[in-house]
Amino acid sequence: DVVMTQSPLSLPVTLGQPASISCRSSQSLVHSDGNTYLNWFQQRPGQSPRRLIYKVSNRDSGVPDRFSGSGSGSDFTLKISRVEAEDVGVYYCMQGTHWPPWTFGQGTKVEIK
Amino acid sequence: QVQLVESGGGVVQPGRSLRLSCVASGFTLSNYGMHWVRQAPGKGLEWVAVIWHDGTTKYYGDSVKGRFTISRDNSKNTLYLQMNSLRDEDTAMYYCARSIRGVISEFDYWGQGTLVTVSS
Numbered sequence: 001d002v003v004m005t006q007s008p009l010s011l012p013v014t015l016g017q018p019a020s021i022s023c024r025s026s027q028s029l030v031h032s033d034g035n036t037y038l039n040w041f042q043q044r045p046g047q048s049p050r051r052l053i054y055k056v057s058n059r060d061s062g063v064p065d066r067f068s069g070s071g072s073g074s075d076f077t078l079k080i081s082r083v084e085a086e087d088v089g090v091y092y093c094m095q096g097t098h099w100p101p102w103t104f105g106q107g108t109k110v111e112i113k
Numbered sequence: 114q115v116q117l118v119e120s121g122g123g124v125v126q127p128g129r130s131l132r133l134s135c136v137a138s139g140f141t142l143s144n145y146g147m148h149w150v151r152q153a154p155g156k157g158l159e160w161v162a163v164i165w166h167d168g169t170t171k172y173y174g175d176s177v178k179g180r181f182t183i184s185r186d187n188s189k190n191t192l193y194l195q196m197n198s199l200r201d202e203d204t205a206m207y208y209c210a211r212s213i214r215g216v217i218s219e220f221d222y223w224g225q226g227t228l229v230t231v232s233s
Contacts, residue, residue, distance in 0.1 A: 037218040039218070039219075039220060041158075041220075047225075048208055048223045048224060048225050048226050049150075049158065049208070049210075049220075049223050050223070051219075051220055051221050051222075051223075054219065054221070060221070092157065092158055094158075094220065096217070096218020096219075096220070097218070099172070099217070099218065100160075100163070100172040100173075100174070101160050101172075101174050101175075102148070102160040102163075102218060102220075103160065104157055104158040104159070104160070105157075106157050107157045107158070
Protein backbone atom coordinates (compact mmCIF):
# COMPACT_ATOMS: atom_id res chain seq x y z
CA ASP A 1 0.00 0.00 0.00
CA VAL A 2 1.11 3.56 -0.69
CA VAL A 3 1.88 5.45 2.50
CA MET A 4 1.09 9.17 2.51
CA THR A 5 3.07 11.29 4.97
CA GLN A 6 2.04 14.85 5.75
CA SER A 7 4.00 17.53 7.57
CA PRO A 8 3.56 19.36 9.74
CA LEU A 9 0.71 17.69 11.60
CA SER A 10 -0.14 20.94 13.36
CA LEU A 11 0.18 24.38 11.77
CA PRO A 12 -0.56 27.54 13.79
CA VAL A 13 -0.81 30.49 11.41
CA THR A 14 -1.35 34.21 11.80
CA LEU A 15 -4.33 35.62 9.90
CA GLY A 16 -3.23 37.00 6.56
CA GLN A 17 0.01 35.02 6.54
CA PRO A 18 0.84 32.14 4.17
CA ALA A 19 0.69 28.47 5.08
CA SER A 20 2.20 25.43 3.44
CA ILE A 21 1.52 21.71 3.93
CA SER A 22 3.76 18.97 2.58
CA CYS A 23 2.59 15.54 1.46
CA ARG A 24 4.98 12.78 0.44
CA SER A 25 4.09 9.38 -0.96
CA SER A 26 6.05 6.16 -0.52
CA GLN A 27 6.14 5.72 -4.30
CA SER A 28 5.62 7.87 -7.36
CA LEU A 29 1.99 8.79 -8.01
CA VAL A 30 2.38 9.10 -11.76
CA HIS A 31 -0.22 6.80 -13.33
CA SER A 32 0.36 4.85 -16.52
CA ASP A 33 -2.19 7.15 -18.18
CA GLY A 34 0.11 10.11 -17.52
CA ASN A 35 -2.00 11.66 -14.79
CA THR A 36 -1.02 12.06 -11.15
CA TYR A 37 -3.97 11.33 -8.90
CA LEU A 38 -3.25 13.40 -5.83
CA ASN A 39 -6.18 15.16 -4.16
CA TRP A 40 -6.36 17.61 -1.28
CA PHE A 41 -9.35 17.80 1.07
CA GLN A 42 -10.39 20.31 3.70
CA GLN A 43 -12.40 19.25 6.73
CA ARG A 44 -13.72 22.14 8.77
CA PRO A 45 -14.72 21.44 12.40
CA GLY A 46 -17.90 19.38 12.52
CA GLN A 47 -18.15 19.06 8.74
CA SER A 48 -17.53 16.37 6.17
CA PRO A 49 -14.46 16.53 3.92
CA ARG A 50 -14.56 18.81 0.91
CA ARG A 51 -12.29 18.40 -2.07
CA LEU A 52 -10.15 21.46 -2.78
CA ILE A 53 -7.61 20.26 -5.33
CA TYR A 54 -7.54 17.31 -7.74
CA LYS A 55 -4.74 15.89 -9.87
CA VAL A 56 -2.11 17.86 -7.96
CA SER A 57 -2.98 21.39 -8.98
CA ASN A 58 -6.54 21.70 -10.27
CA ARG A 59 -8.70 23.82 -8.01
CA ASP A 60 -12.33 22.77 -7.55
CA SER A 61 -15.17 25.10 -8.43
CA GLY A 62 -15.85 27.59 -5.65
CA VAL A 63 -12.45 27.12 -4.00
CA PRO A 64 -10.79 30.48 -3.35
CA ASP A 65 -7.72 31.15 -5.45
CA ARG A 66 -5.62 31.60 -2.32
CA PHE A 67 -5.44 27.79 -2.31
CA SER A 68 -2.95 26.21 -4.69
CA GLY A 69 -1.48 22.76 -5.17
CA SER A 70 1.84 21.81 -6.68
CA GLY A 71 4.35 19.00 -6.89
CA SER A 72 5.22 15.96 -8.88
CA GLY A 73 6.24 12.34 -8.52
CA SER A 74 6.07 11.71 -4.79
CA ASP A 75 6.39 15.21 -3.35
CA PHE A 76 3.40 17.57 -3.14
CA THR A 77 2.44 20.82 -1.47
CA LEU A 78 -0.76 22.65 -0.60
CA LYS A 79 -0.33 26.38 -0.11
CA ILE A 80 -2.66 28.99 1.29
CA SER A 81 -1.41 32.39 0.22
CA ARG A 82 -3.15 34.35 3.00
CA VAL A 83 -4.90 32.40 5.73
CA GLU A 84 -8.42 33.48 6.64
CA ALA A 85 -10.47 32.47 9.68
CA GLU A 86 -12.64 30.15 7.56
CA ASP A 87 -9.56 28.10 6.62
CA VAL A 88 -9.33 26.58 10.09
CA GLY A 89 -9.64 22.81 9.94
CA VAL A 90 -7.79 19.66 9.01
CA TYR A 91 -6.29 19.15 5.55
CA TYR A 92 -5.72 15.72 4.03
CA CYS A 93 -3.88 14.58 0.94
CA MET A 94 -5.03 11.39 -0.76
CA GLN A 95 -3.53 9.27 -3.49
CA GLY A 96 -5.70 7.67 -6.16
CA THR A 97 -3.06 6.21 -8.45
CA HIS A 98 -2.19 2.88 -6.85
CA TRP A 99 -5.44 1.30 -5.75
CA PRO A 100 -6.88 -0.46 -3.95
CA PRO A 101 -6.61 0.86 -1.35
CA TRP A 102 -6.98 4.61 -1.70
CA THR A 103 -4.82 6.09 1.06
CA PHE A 104 -4.88 9.36 2.96
CA GLY A 105 -2.27 11.33 4.80
CA GLN A 106 -2.60 11.67 8.58
CA GLY A 107 -4.05 15.16 8.29
CA THR A 108 -2.65 18.60 9.11
CA LYS A 109 -4.54 20.74 11.59
CA VAL A 110 -4.50 24.43 10.67
CA GLU A 111 -5.34 26.82 13.47
CA ILE A 112 -5.08 30.55 14.04
CA LYS A 113 -2.36 31.78 16.37
CA GLN B 114 -27.59 20.43 -6.60
CA VAL B 115 -25.54 17.33 -5.81
CA GLN B 116 -26.52 15.74 -2.53
CA LEU B 117 -25.46 12.56 -0.77
CA VAL B 118 -27.37 11.70 2.39
CA GLU B 119 -26.23 8.84 4.58
CA SER B 120 -28.41 7.09 7.14
CA GLY B 121 -28.63 3.89 9.13
CA GLY B 122 -26.00 4.58 11.77
CA GLY B 123 -26.58 3.99 15.46
CA VAL B 124 -25.40 2.14 18.52
CA VAL B 125 -24.88 -1.60 18.04
CA GLN B 126 -23.32 -4.36 20.12
CA PRO B 127 -20.12 -6.08 19.04
CA GLY B 128 -20.79 -8.98 16.72
CA ARG B 129 -24.07 -7.57 15.45
CA SER B 130 -24.93 -6.14 12.03
CA LEU B 131 -25.96 -2.79 10.59
CA ARG B 132 -26.80 -1.56 7.09
CA LEU B 133 -25.95 1.95 6.01
CA SER B 134 -27.60 3.75 3.11
CA CYS B 135 -26.51 6.70 1.01
CA VAL B 136 -29.20 8.36 -1.10
CA ALA B 137 -28.01 10.39 -4.07
CA SER B 138 -29.79 13.31 -5.70
CA GLY B 139 -28.96 16.04 -8.19
CA PHE B 140 -27.04 13.69 -10.47
CA THR B 141 -27.36 10.32 -12.21
CA LEU B 142 -25.99 7.75 -9.79
CA SER B 143 -25.45 5.14 -12.51
CA ASN B 144 -22.71 7.34 -13.99
CA TYR B 145 -20.63 7.24 -10.82
CA GLY B 146 -18.51 4.84 -8.85
CA MET B 147 -19.15 5.19 -5.13
CA HIS B 148 -16.89 4.90 -2.11
CA TRP B 149 -17.38 4.52 1.61
CA VAL B 150 -14.82 6.28 3.80
CA ARG B 151 -14.81 6.26 7.59
CA GLN B 152 -13.36 8.39 10.34
CA ALA B 153 -12.95 7.14 13.88
CA PRO B 154 -13.54 9.77 16.59
CA GLY B 155 -10.68 12.26 16.57
CA LYS B 156 -8.81 10.32 13.88
CA GLY B 157 -8.07 10.59 10.18
CA LEU B 158 -9.81 9.30 7.08
CA GLU B 159 -9.78 5.60 6.16
CA TRP B 160 -11.04 4.27 2.85
CA VAL B 161 -13.47 1.36 3.35
CA ALA B 162 -14.92 0.16 0.06
CA VAL B 163 -15.72 1.06 -3.54
CA ILE B 164 -18.24 -0.13 -6.10
CA TRP B 165 -18.11 0.57 -9.79
CA HIS B 166 -20.91 2.58 -11.45
CA ASP B 167 -22.57 -0.60 -12.72
CA GLY B 168 -21.88 -2.73 -9.64
CA THR B 169 -19.60 -5.10 -11.51
CA THR B 170 -16.46 -4.42 -9.48
CA LYS B 171 -15.98 -4.02 -5.75
CA TYR B 172 -12.95 -3.58 -3.53
CA TYR B 173 -12.58 -3.50 0.24
CA GLY B 174 -10.05 -2.31 2.76
CA ASP B 175 -8.20 -5.05 4.61
CA SER B 176 -9.80 -4.10 7.93
CA VAL B 177 -13.34 -4.81 6.67
CA LYS B 178 -12.78 -7.50 4.04
CA GLY B 179 -15.03 -10.50 4.62
CA ARG B 180 -17.28 -8.60 7.04
CA PHE B 181 -18.61 -5.64 5.02
CA THR B 182 -20.44 -5.73 1.69
CA ILE B 183 -20.96 -2.75 -0.58
CA SER B 184 -23.89 -2.73 -3.00
CA ARG B 185 -26.05 -0.32 -4.92
CA ASP B 186 -29.50 0.05 -6.46
CA ASN B 187 -29.25 2.63 -9.23
CA SER B 188 -33.01 2.53 -9.77
CA LYS B 189 -33.41 3.79 -6.19
CA ASN B 190 -30.42 6.15 -6.35
CA THR B 191 -29.04 4.40 -3.31
CA LEU B 192 -25.71 2.99 -2.16
CA TYR B 193 -25.47 0.52 0.71
CA LEU B 194 -22.93 -0.82 3.15
CA GLN B 195 -23.86 -4.03 4.95
CA MET B 196 -21.69 -4.33 8.04
CA ASN B 197 -21.55 -7.70 9.79
CA SER B 198 -19.56 -8.98 12.77
CA LEU B 199 -19.03 -5.45 13.97
CA ARG B 200 -16.09 -4.70 16.25
CA ASP B 201 -15.29 -1.87 18.64
CA GLU B 202 -12.78 -0.54 16.12
CA ASP B 203 -15.53 -0.07 13.51
CA THR B 204 -16.84 2.84 15.58
CA ALA B 205 -16.64 5.82 13.22
CA MET B 206 -18.44 8.36 11.10
CA TYR B 207 -19.13 6.75 7.73
CA TYR B 208 -19.17 8.91 4.62
CA CYS B 209 -20.13 8.08 1.07
CA ALA B 210 -18.31 9.84 -1.76
CA ARG B 211 -18.69 9.72 -5.53
CA SER B 212 -16.28 9.38 -8.44
CA ILE B 213 -17.25 9.74 -12.11
CA ARG B 214 -17.05 6.53 -14.13
CA GLY B 215 -13.63 6.19 -15.66
CA VAL B 216 -12.00 8.33 -12.97
CA ILE B 217 -12.53 6.24 -9.85
CA SER B 218 -10.27 8.42 -7.72
CA GLU B 219 -12.28 11.64 -7.92
CA PHE B 220 -14.06 11.79 -4.50
CA ASP B 221 -15.52 15.11 -5.60
CA TYR B 222 -18.63 15.14 -3.41
CA TRP B 223 -19.15 13.69 0.07
CA GLY B 224 -22.18 13.18 2.23
CA GLN B 225 -22.53 14.55 5.75
CA GLY B 226 -21.90 11.15 7.30
CA THR B 227 -23.69 8.72 9.61
CA LEU B 228 -22.25 7.72 12.97
CA VAL B 229 -21.79 4.08 13.91
CA THR B 230 -20.99 3.25 17.51
CA VAL B 231 -20.09 -0.32 18.40
CA SER B 232 -20.35 -0.83 22.12
CA SER B 233 -21.67 -3.35 24.60
